[in-house]
Amino acid sequence: MVITSTIEDYLERILLLSEEGGHARVTKLANLLGISKTSVTEMISKLKANGYVDFEKYGTITLTEKGRKIAVEVKERHDFLKSFLVLIGVNEDDASNDCCVMEHNLSKETIEKMKTFIEFLQEKNQKDVFERLNEYRVQNEK
Template structure:
């Protein structure tokens, strides 16, 4: 199932925050993405209703298996493209921003081909 880029970004952010901090709350996502509290609240409601996240009674957010699958895919792509762009001489900040855009638009086929070539050249694991 294809979901919107914004939902992919939210799921990826939840994964990144959870790896960094452990627990994730809406305010962490607000701070990470620099979005408004109401925007994040609406997004979390939509993600919860569509089965991508769980929110416990204390407001802690966890990814469901369905959400984790998408988040991990986006995060893997983000890391690969960031690393590639930095290896080309792009600053880390710009590489991260550009990777965030590219990770959503490439087909699985094109991504797999790029990843294969980079692996063969020893640029990624």
């Protein structure tokens, strides 16, 4: 099974539901994703058949180790990209929406280079760069 952005979204949402102290169930997942329970059930069946989740009809959905590994990677990319976008001045709502697209389309290398850049600035006490960037942005916004 090729890991598509849809599959990544499902696995990430299942992880988030389980981390929030709740249980991932078809109805909760359908509401969260804004799709029908039938569509969720079909995808969960595919994910189960490929070893990404455990699920019994009318029960909870749990990630297998294989599914959890992917979900954690996606969540880490999501969290980093959102914080990066906010750091460079993107408002919180746009950052949330944009990082959802970016997390599936940027290469691992690109994300690693972005992380290295941020780490470099933080390590070399270049935090004022972000302040100067914000000042520049405010002065030049139209």
